[in-house]
Amino acid sequence: MIVISKEEAKELMTASETIELMKETLMDFNLGKSEMSLRMNNQLSDGNFYLLMPAYLKEKQYFGVKLISIFPTNHGKGLPSHQGVVLLFSAEDGQEKAVVDCVEVTALRTAAVSAVATDLLSRKDAKVMGFMGAGVQARHHVEALLEVRDIEEILVWDLYEKSANNFAEEMSEKHNMKVTVCKTQEELVGSSDIITTVSLAKEPILKGEWVKPGTHINAIGASAKAYREMDSLVVQKSKFYVDKRESCLGESSDFLVPLSEGLITEDHIYAELGDVLLGKTNGRESDDEITMFEGMGLAVEDIATASFIYEKKLKQMESK
Ligand SMILES: NC(=O)c1ccc[n+]([C@@H]2O[C@H](COP(=O)([O-])OP(=O)(O)OC[C@H]3O[C@@H](n4cnc5c(N)ncnc54)[C@H](O)[C@@H]3O)[C@@H](O)[C@H]2O)c1
Structure with missing residues (x-):
């Protein structure tokens, strides 16, 4: 062995x-x-x-x-x-x-799955990608997402400003790219074409009222029930994709809270990523739709x- x-x-x-x-x-x-x-x-x-x-x-x-x-x-x-x-x-x-x-x-596979989702679901002309949470996952996601889109600027916000500053310094040097630390979540969300949430938040950090049409969101951080990153409105407004339907229904507070509030039904899950890859269903269909990939992580x-x-x-x- x-x-x-x-x-x-x-x-x-x-x-x-x-x-x-x-x-x-x-x-x-x-x-x-x-x-x-x-x-x-x-x-x-x-x-x-x-x-x-x-x-x-x-x-x-x-x-x-x-x-x-x-x-x-x-x-x-x-x-x-x-x-x-x-x-x-x-x-x-x-x-x-x-x-x-x-x-x-874990870091490689999670970021790679988000890159697959981003390739299928984000606008082809996406130029700005934002990260909420600036730890291990955020760093790997930068590398993976740069493989699928021609990004010109990276934005970052973290609960701890020091974490965001360290991330910005490291990533701008590593990828030779402009990386800007946002003072507020709203500023990041409103300015990003692709948003990836990879925090340890237990309350929503991303609100539907801030998201512009055409945005793609990778909702990755809340992969256990005690965690939640999305407010109910942004989930309701999104065309909603998952890695596995049962995992989302079993563990995703991002999804289960708006479900319990009666804002969505289980049918709000549009598709699993595997079925989009197999051509059984669609990815992004218009420049204006807001797409979300809720990745729970699969064994x-x-x-x-x-x-x-x-x-x-x-x-x-x-x-x-
Ligand atoms: N879906 C999946 O497949 C998958 C896989 C791995 C990790 N995750 C989850 O992604 C998240 C990030 O993982 P990581 O390895 O990067 O962790 P990490 O500890 O390296 O980084 C977490 C970052 O979030 C920040 N943070 C903590 N609390 C916050 C809050 N309330 N609001 C905003 N930022 C906050 C921290 O300062 C840190 O920069 C975790 O919740 C983890 O469980 C999901």
């Missing part, structure tokens, strides 16, 4: 490779070529929790589980909020194959990413 660290995982897989893999993974899942049960969310003290996420890739012959801890209380302690591993097994003989640090796996994405990294590592070892 091989152990693959976060640093090694980073070296072994690029954003563009992950985007292609995620397209295939989402289509495979909707074609029944992989299986996944809903994840287990286990509460710890002080609002911290851990998730157990199993999946089986039938064609690729891997199964495995991601065990990830989410500690919002790590803020300011110099520790990441997300830590954990993917345990990868062969589905041919049941052998354990690898333990892969899941920080890079099949983690196992596919970990198996790609594992196979690359094997090749690297064989060539030495």
Whole structure:
């Protein structure tokens, strides 16, 4: 069995490779070529929790589980909020194959899925992308989204101004691009063509009254029930896409709150991304519609990413 660290995982897989893999993974899942049960969310003290996420890739012959801890209380302690591993097994003989640090796996696959959504749903002429939340996910999302749109400016807002300033400095240098820190959420939302929310907010940070027509939103941060980033109006106004319908209905407060308020019905979920990729339904249809992708994160994405990294590592070892 091989152990693959976060640093090694980073070296072994690029954003563009992950985007292609995620397209295939989402289509495979909707074609029944992989299986996944809903994840287990286990509460710890002080609002911290851990998730157990199993999946089986039938064609690729891997199964495995991601065990990830989410500690919002790590803020300011110099520790990441997300830590954990993917345990990868062969589905041919049941052998354990690898333990892969899941920080890079999670960041790569989440950003890549958002890039797939952004490519299908945002306007082709989008020039400004805004980030609400300026942590690990935001950094990976910049890299992945730049693969699918010709962006001229990045905006950022974070609850902690220092986090936003650090992000702006780092990203402008890394991508040689203008990165502006917004003082208010409203300023960011009203000026962005593509908005990605990747915060740890428990109350809405994005309001429907601020969003201009034609905007695409990747709603990524609120992937457990205790979290919420979207107000009810913006969900109601959006053409609403998900990674998996059951995950959204089970865990997304962004969706479940307006549902409980009677503002939307379950039919408000327009489509799963996999079905758009398969051509079974539409992506963006006009320049004016507001589109939203609510990404809850799927175990099949983690196992596919970990198996790609594992196979690359094997090749690297064989060539030495
Ligand atoms: N949907 C998915 O597939 C998926 C995958 C991974 C992470 N996530 C979620 O995305 C979010 C971001 O993850 P990360 O790894 O970047 O975390 P992180 O800790 O690296 O960054 C979080 C950022 O949010 C900021 N923040 C905290 N509270 C805030 C608030 N109330 N309002 C605005 N900003 C706030 C922090 O200052 C920090 O910059 C988390 O909620 C995480 O659980 C979702």
